[in-house]
Structure formats: structure tokens, C-alpha cells
Amino acid sequence: AQKITQTQPGMFVQEKEAVTLDCTYDTSDQSYGLFWYKQPSSGEMIFLIYQGSYDEQNATEGRYSLNFQKARKSANLVISASQLGDSAMYFCAMREGRGTGGFKTIFGAGTRLFVKA
Amino acid sequence: NAGVTQTPKFRILKIGQSMTLQCAQDMNHNYMYWYRQDPGMGLKLIYYSVGAGITDKGEVPNGYNVSRSTTEDFPLRLELAAPSQTSVYFCASSSRAMNTEAFFGQGTRLTVV
Numbered sequence: 001a002q003k004i005t006q007t008q009p010g011m012f013v014q015e016k017e018a019v020t021l022d023c024t025y026d027t028s029d030q031s032y033g034l035f036w037y038k039q040p041s042s043g044e045m046i047f048l049i050y051q052g053s054y055d056e057q058n059a060t061e062g063r064y065s066l067n068f069q070k071a072r073k074s075a076n077l078v079i080s081a082s083q084l085g086d087s088a089m090y091f092c093a094m095r096e097g098r099g100t101g102g103f104k105t106i107f108g109a110g111t112r113l114f115v116k117a
Numbered sequence: 118n119a120g121v122t123q124t125p126k127f128r129i130l131k132i133g134q135s136m137t138l139q140c141a142q143d144m145n146h147n148y149m150y151w152y153r154q155d156p157g158m159g160l161k162l163i164y165y166s167v168g169a170g171i172t173d174k175g176e177v178p179n180g181y182n183v184s185r186s187t188t189e190d191f192p193l194r195l196e197l198a199a200p201s202q203t204s205v206y207f208c209a210s211s212s213r214a215m216n217t218e219a220f221f222g223q224g225t226r227l228t229v230v
Contacts, residue, residue: 006159031215032215033215033216035218035219037218043205043223043224044221044223044224045207045209045219045221047218047219050216050218052215052216091159091160093219095211095215097215103148103165103167104150104162104165104173104175105150105162105165105209105211105219106162106175106176107152107159107160107161107162108159109158109159110158110159112157
């Protein structure tokens with residue numbers, strides 16, 4: 001069954017340092033996509049980065065990179081040079097392809113990141 | 118430039134009342150989703166739709182109904198509201214392409230008392 005697991009309820013990082021947020025997933029599909037979203041205290045959902053199951057290179061978007069280890073079924077988000085504005089809730093999500101998942105997108109429980117000055 | 122529009126933004130319901138949360142998107146997206154987010158928690162998929170006339174259950178469909186008569190609209194119906202349905206509800210849409218993100222509405226904060 002389709003499942004996303006984020007095992008870190010909360011994380012602290014010092015400003016300007018890098019931080020890794022963990023995400024593991026489970027799916028029987030060969031074709032799927034992995035997403036990370038940020039939810040600040042204002043509540044909106046902000047898309048950060050995408051990784052496809054067939055992508056051979058790790059995705060990068062500015063200070064965000066995705067450490068994709070397909071055999072281990074992990075898709076960890078790395079934020080470099082943390083900023084105070086990075087303090088937020090972060091969600092990992094997975095969208096399946098044409099398998100039994102039926103194109104639905106499910107989310108993990110989230111990790112709350114606190115950036116310290 | 119509207120994207121995904123949800124109404125209302127806030128609502129208080131009494132136990133046993135019914136209501137419809139409205140969701141509309143203007144991006145011609147095939148896929149639409151309803152999620153609920155309980156305080157401090159992740160998003161749980163309630164229902165989703167891959168196109169007009171097609172809907173399917175997500176992870177937590179009990180107590181809810183949906184319809185998709187047009188590409189643009191995807192209303193969520195709550196029948197016989199219960200305190201357990203107190204939550205923030207998000208509607209989202211995305212295109213067919215696997216590598217496109219979901220676009221979210223601003224959310225509806227629902228309290229059932």
C-alpha cells in the first residue's frame with residue numbers, strides 16, 4: 001500500500017547551517033513522483049521540489065536538494081544555509097502513476113523545522 | 118490569476134448540521150483533491166477526482182461526499198457534522214503530468230460544536 005513516513009516530528013537547526021529532513025516511502029508502482037512542500041505558520045502550502053522515480057540525478061532547486069535513494073525508498077530534503085524564514089512545517093508527498101494508486105497524492109505527517117538565530 | 122479558490126474561509130457548524138465546502142480552479146486541471154489537516158498533523162486525503170464525472174475515496178472518506186460535474190468545480194459535502202470533523206480542509210488541483218505539483222487553496226477552517 002502507498003505510504004509516506006516522516007519520523008522527525010521536530011528539528012532544530014542553527015541559522016546558516018544545513019539540515020536534512022527525512023522521508024521514506026512505500027509503493028508497489030514503478031512510476032511515481034515525490035514532492036516536498038513547506039507550510040509556514042500562515043497555513044498556505046508552498047511547493048519546493050520534485051523528484052521522479054526514473055530521474056537518475058537528485059533534484060535541486062536553489063537552497064533545496066533532494067537526496068533520492070531509490071533502493072532504500074528514501075527521499076530526504078536537504079536545506080542548505082538555513083534562514084530564519086525556513087522555520088515552518090515541511091511535508092513529503094508521493095503521487096503514484098498508473099498503478100493501483102490511481103494518481104492520488106498522499107502526504108506524510110510532516111516535520112516542524114525551527115531555525116535558531 | 119485565481120488558481121484554486123475555496124469558500125468559505127471559516128465556518129462554525131452545530132453537531133448534526135450539513136454544509137458544502139466549495140472549491141473551484143481555473144487552470145483546467147484534471148486532478149482535484151480534498152484533504153483535511155488536524156492541528157499539528159499532516160494532510161489526510163478525503164476524496165479525489167481524475168476528471169469530470171470520476172471520483173474516488175481517499176484515506177478518510179467517511180462522513181463526506183463529493184461530486185465533479187465540471188472540470189472546474191469539486192465541492193465537498195459534510196452530512197451530519199460531528200466534532201471529529203473539526204479540521205482545516207484544503208482543496209488542491211494538479212495537471213496530468215507526473216512532475217507537476219499540486220496547487221492548493223487557502224483552506225477552510227471548520228469547527229463543529
